[in-house]
Amino acid sequence: MASRQREIDRVLLAEKKAEIRNIEEQIRPLLRSLSELQKAKDNIQKRLDAYKYPVLTLPADIVCEIFLRTLPPYPKPPPLVGLGSPTSLAQISRTWREIALAYPTLWRAVNVEVHSERERYRSEGQANLEALWLERSASCPLSVYTGFYTEYLVPSPVLHHRERWDDLAVIIKGPRSDLFGEPLPLLSNLFIHLFLPGRPSYPTIPMPPMPLLHTATLQSVACRNIALPWAQLTSLTLLGKYPDFLSILPQTSHLVFLELHLGTFNTIIGTVPEIPLLHLETLVICKGEFYPEMLCSLRVPSLHTLHIGEEFLGKRQKSIETLQRFISHSDCQLQDLYIWSSGASDDHIQSYSDAFPSISKIVIDTK
Structure with a gap:
């Protein structure tokens, strides 16, 4: 077995x-x-x-220039995160991240939002992100776009870099002056939109020294409540009602460019004093009701370019008469005339050329 x-x-x-x-x-x-x-x-x-992928063979400075072209033109800031932000470029590859972090110019325009005390958690998270941008921007001059300041101010890290502010666009709610507590030695361009509750008389908001400021954009409330070094401005844009500008314009003796967005007049202005702007070369009046006295109050002998809405000049033959009066009073030699007109006929357009043969370029925009 x-x-x-x-x-x-x-x-x-x-x-x-x-x-x-x-x-x-x-x-x-x-x-x-x-x-x-x-x-x-x-x-x-x-x-x-x-x-070797061709894009990876490019020198770092060329790649950085390409990066800059994907962002909004300076001084407009890109979003802090997401599409259109340099943070998204830094996430493509290790090489691109190294390049993005090595070039401070990618991070020099900061979009700041300041929230109320009730939103402190979100504000502190954003503050950390803003601090990261400021660190990456190194010593570059800064463009700062900021939102509302409320009575519950949550400080942004950008406030500690005032000495680097080059371009500032700010919307302020309430008579706050803490934003401008220190000198702004590099500030060259300023946009201020000011909201004040009710209609009481507020004291003028003090402004620090701004020796390089040359361009400003303000609306009516800011004009009445903020004192800028008007005499050193070369470019000024004003939004609001003409009476609010009367105290400012005589002080802007060195303006080269002036743009006015005029609302309707709900007050009687009376006699408009002559305003000499002897260096003004370009005048833009975007909108406003018919008020020839305001236009003819400007004495602008150096003016060579005028953009103006026909409704501001008056209808038909009245508009030509207003322009003739303005040019004669100012003793200026206009070279370029741009008029926005609604529904102007070919004959009416030709009438401008006939009335002003010395103006080399006349454009009537009927859109």
């Missing part, structure tokens, strides 16, 4: 060994195929490793 069992075991072992040899015979060609495929893969990988 034992010998029979041994014989059975011997046969079974022989069968299993035969099976193994058979499997090995099947594996052998598969291993050869696998080896050949691995060699082919390695060869392809070597070629891929040797390939």
Whole structure:
């Protein structure tokens, strides 16, 4: 019995060994195929490793210039995060991240939002992000666009970098002056929109020294409540009602560019004093009701470009008469005249050319 069992075991072992040899015979060609495929893969990988994507061969300063072209033109700030932000460029690859972080000019325009005490958590999170941008901007002059300041002011890190502010656009709610507590030695361009509750008389908001300021944009309330170094401005944009500008314009003796967005007049102005702007070269009056006395109060002998809405001049022949009176009073030599007119006929357009033959370029926009 034992010998029979041994014989059975011997046969079974022989069968299993035969099976193994058979499997090995099947594996052998598969291993050869696998080896050949691995060699082919390695060869392809070597070629891929040797390939340089053209964009990755560009010098870092060229890549940075491309990055800058994807952002809004300075001084307009990009969003802090997401599409259109340099933070998204820094997430494409390690090389691009190194380039983005190495060039402070990508981070020099900061969009700041200041929220109320009730939103402190969100504000503190954003403050951390703003602080990161400020760190990456190194010593670059800064463009700062900021939102509402409320009575529950949550300070932004950008307030600690006033000495680097180059361009500031700010909307202020309430008679706050803490934003302007220190000198602004680099500030050249300023936009202020001021909201004051009710109609009480507020004291003038003090402004710090701004020796380089040359461009400003303000609406009526800001004109009445903020004192700027008017005499050093060369470019000024005013939004609101003309009476609010009467105390400012005589002080802007060095203006080269003036743009007025005029609302309707709900007060009687009376006699308008003459306002000499002897260096003014370009005047833009975007909108406003017919008020020729205001236009003719300006004495602008250096003016060569005028953009104006026809409704401000008066209808039809009245508009030509107003312009003739203005040019004669100012003793200016207009070179370019742009008029916005609704529904002007061809004959009416031709009448401007006939009335002003000395003006080399006359454009009537009827859109």
